[in-house]
Amino acid sequence: MSRPESTVTVNGSGKDINLLKHTWKAQWVTHPSASTLDYSVFLFRHVFTLKEKISEFIIFVSADNRYRLFVNGERVCYGPSIGDTAHQRYETLNIADKLNVGKNVIAAEVVNFGEYRSVSQVTYQTAFILQADRNLNLDINTGSADWKVIKNHAFSPVKITSEMMNAYYAAGPRDHVDDSKYPWGWNQLQFNDNHWLNPKSTTTEFAVGRGFLYGGAWHLVPRTIPFMEEKIERFPEIIRVSGIEKNDGFLNGKATIIPKNSKVKILIDQKYHTTGYPELTYSHGKNSELKITYAEALIKDVNPDKKVSDGNLNLVDLKGNRNEFEGKSIFGYYDIICPNGGKHRFYKPLSRRTYRFIELEITTKEEALILEDYHGVYTGYPFEEKAKVRTGDPSLTKIWDAAWRTLRNSADEMYYDSYYENLQYIGDTKIASLISIYVSGDDRLMRKAIQQFDDSRTSEGLTQSRYPSNIIQIIPPFSLIWVDMIYDYFMYRNNPEFLRQFIPGIKSIIDWFATRVDETGMLTNLKWWNFTDWTIDFPSGIPQGADDGYSANIALQFAKTLDHAQAVFRYFNLEHEVNSYQKLSKRIKKSVLERCFDTKKGLIAETPDKKEFSQHTNILGILTDTFKQDVQSDIMKKVLEDETLFQATIYFKFYLFRALQKVGLGDLYFDLLGSWKGMIDDGMTTYGETDINPRSECHAWSSSPNFDFLHTVAGIYPGEHSFKSVVIEPNLGQLTKLDVEFPHPQGMIIVRYSRNDNKINAEISTPEDLKGEFKWQGKSIPLVGGKQNIAL
Known part of the structure; x- marks a missing residue:
């Protein structure tokens, strides 16, 4: 198909x-x-x-x-x-x-x-x-x-609640199908x-x-x-059966008979995380019931007196290695089918399902049920993996492949955060959209997302945090990130008429924040949910001071967005706004340093009382040049080494790596992949919402290695807006060889690196009309379109 x-x-x-x-x-x-x-x-x-x-x-x-x-x-x-x-x-x-x-x-x-x-x-x-x-x-x-x-009348809803899923659930009902009414x-x-x-x-x-x-x-x-890509995915293995002898014929289009008056469970392992619309064909089995349960991971069996759905168990702690099945059971949402005894019946869910494991729980009555065929139909946005990264290290290949599967399984008609919610959040989408254009070159879903977030703006001027949505949720920092997304598009694509329509939205967001900068030069009286990262040290993901005022973190997020808005507005000759945003950005940065910088620790504290410190705020201090450039490398080393700082989770590590690259420490990137390696060691085939025991096993914001292998390690990024020129500045770490293909809007960029100690050879092929610069250890060589060899 x-x-x-x-x-x-x-x-x-x-x-x-x-x-x-x-x-x-x-x-x-x-x-x-x-x-x-x-x-x-x-x-x-x-x-x-x-x-x-x-x-x-x-x-x-x-x-x-x-x-x-x-x-x-x-x-x-x-x-x-x-x-x-x-x-x-x-x-x-x-x-x-x-x-x-x-x-x-x-x-x-x-x-x-x-x-x-x-x-x-x-x-x-x-x-x-x-x-x-x-x-x-x-x-x-x-x-x-x-x-x-x-x-x-054959269809009725199986209502799935947050209590049943033991986590916030917002993805709609599953199906109950009565074949006798179809x-x-x-x-x-x-x-x-x-x-x-x-x-x-x-x-x-x-x-x-x-x-x-x-x-x-x-x-x-x-x-x-x-339209979405659709392809048949055959289930490779049944890993557990009860009630009958194991027979996987129906997984390959050959009939499997479930005897009459039987109770049968068949647990299937797809071997990897996937999403789509599984299709089941079956015959007979009048008055039987077939329950189909879907799960990203199996859960360790617990005390039967404690139900996994009673809200008293932390299910994420019960997953263990995803490849280990003994002593584990399935727990997830489910569909129910009630056959009427007819021949060659067919079931395809009304909405998409996400899973690695599927269990068929079958109860037959007076007639045997024949399972004729069952297979998945992968369904997702038709991204093509045009980028290639060859390191010669199988472990890095696994990281790349799992990241790409994470992105693919999180993109359909919009970018999704997780199967629990199926919502397009700005914070997730910024990262996912950059990965999309870096690996596939396709920016259509990114454009749609930017437009939809603009459509979501409320009378206050802020975007909603997620959209489309029938429940309004506002995360003010995500409105800032939406402006950052527009800046990303400005840097990577030449489409001024598309960008021009968002000028009013950018202004309205900046005005909302600007009116909350008081005489101190810092933000105060913030409303809504000022989520920044799920680190356990930020209550509900909110940095200290964000709600009652004087959060250095939120102030620097605003300063970063002001700097990005300046670049876009300067392009459109909006000099009044450029000058205003420039003055405000400088004022905020100056205030943050004066009020929150702790001379003893040498870092910016979360608030003026200087009691708490995070990686996040000091990363933002680097990205905004609040710290002078000559000290940024030392600050970054403190951020990495000081374990007393609130630590960035897998989501905010995207920004950690931006700071790492900015200060010239990109060679350390491969040393900081513990979160991703740990998930692979746990048998995961996609990356989760958080570093340890994630609720969601597939979360787009954690697929950032697809971006960093190209942007940080291979060092390919725009030299100016619209990607009119390219900078290639590799950070190979311990790699001695690296081959990369990258889809630039004008054509493919192909780079082959070989390295010996501090010497590098680079074979570079770029589109004919693309100019740029190659950088290596303080040296710079102009790039012209076509092929050239560089030895430094």
Whole structure:
């Protein structure tokens, strides 16, 4: 199975750009009598006749909440690309190659998760829309008389709570499916839909592009990202069976029989962390029940008097080595299927699942159940791994591969933090987006994220901390990081018109912070959740002084953002703001040094009382040049060596490595990979949310080695904005050889290093028009486009 690229207009605008300027002919439709707000699965059908074969049959489609679209029984896409009702994405498809001369059927499964929806789901009501291109002389638009609809009563929600997961959970319900109520074959042409109903138009029946007239419930905008990659993943091994003899035939498309009147458990190990939509085909087994539980890791068995879901156990402490199974059980969210005895039934979850382990818990009654086939379908954003890093060290290859899997499993229609939440947080996304462009060269998901965070801004001027989201959460430092993301894009891509639209948002965020700088030159009276890092020394992740004022950490975060904003605004000739931000940044840095620098310790304290110190604040002191450059190297050594400092976790180590590289100590990078090596030693195949006993086994912010192997070790980074020139400044540590390929916007950069003591040879190939500079131990050599050899 592969993504339907051949049938999709990837840019989403399609051929009919007027869709964005005029009222659509199609109408938003829904079920005529069922609730449009509660949990429901609705099925839509339209049969039509095509008189002759044509090469283009363009349609535009969207839904609230989610849909799967079928043409003549074949699924062609799912969507919409996640957003909010003020930016309701629609997909553009050319379905000509799916159609036949004569009768055809277009069918859609539309899901409203209702009150159980994930926090990332922004909704108005159940609705579906499909419009044909205006050049087609065929009325297949929703709102026409020939569309049919029914409610699929087979589905009901399995409500998953934070208490059940023993951690904050926000990712929506799982599925309970009663096969006896399922209208099997509903999306096939031959299906009899005589008893189906005619849809009704919604209360805001017309559809419009965003910004046209006075709008409606949904403001339509085109999809801006490609469809997701989909590929079959076979389960390699059953690791435990009870109730029957081990038989893995169904994992390879061969039948496995579960006898009647049996209770069976089958524990499957995918061998690595993955995400997607597993597919199960089965027959018979009337009145049986099949529970499918998914987990990133197994949990050590505990005292049966203590339930793992009672909130009294710290499950992350019970994982141990992920490759060791004895004395462990599965614990996670689950689906329930109730077969009705029919043949060749098929189940695919309504939303994506994340797992390494899956357990099938089966109870049969009077009829045996036949498991015919079961496999995963990996589903994620179609990033291509264009960057290559070859060190000759297998342990470093493992670190790279696990980091890339972490990023891949955390990116779909948006960047996700974890399977517990499925939310796009700014702090996570900044790191994930840099990795995306460094390894794949693809910046489309980064652009979408930057835009969505701008869409999230509240009346106060701050962005929300995560978006899309139906629950407002504000983390003021994450608003600063959003501005930093814009600066990143400014440095790596040449797209001024894309950047220009965010100038008002940047101003509003900086103004919010600036009004809270008092006469001391430091921030005070901060509101909301000033999360910075999950280190245990920051209560709830909040640096000391952040809430009641005079936090050196938050002040320096603001100063860093002011410096980044200056660079962007200078490009757009906004000199008034540049001068204002420059003065404010200098004032803040001066105040932090005067009030928080401790002469005895030689470091910046968290607050003016100088009682507590962190790596974080002093890293920021280096990154903002609050410390003079001639002492930054010594400060960095203290940051690394002083164990009394509050320590940065795996998330904030991204910034630690930026400071390490900045002061010329990048050769120490490989010595500081203990967190990543420790997770691999624990049998993890992706990197977790925190360094030790992570809640989430796959967290995008911990995939930073993919960035640092290229940016820090290979030393490839922009020499000026828009990546118009390149700097190559390697920090090889103990490596004697390193081969790297890197996707620059103008073409591939290929570098081969060989090193002997303090001498280096570099074979460098860059795009013809790309100029730059090679740096090594205080020496500099100009780079010109093409190939050149350097020996120093």
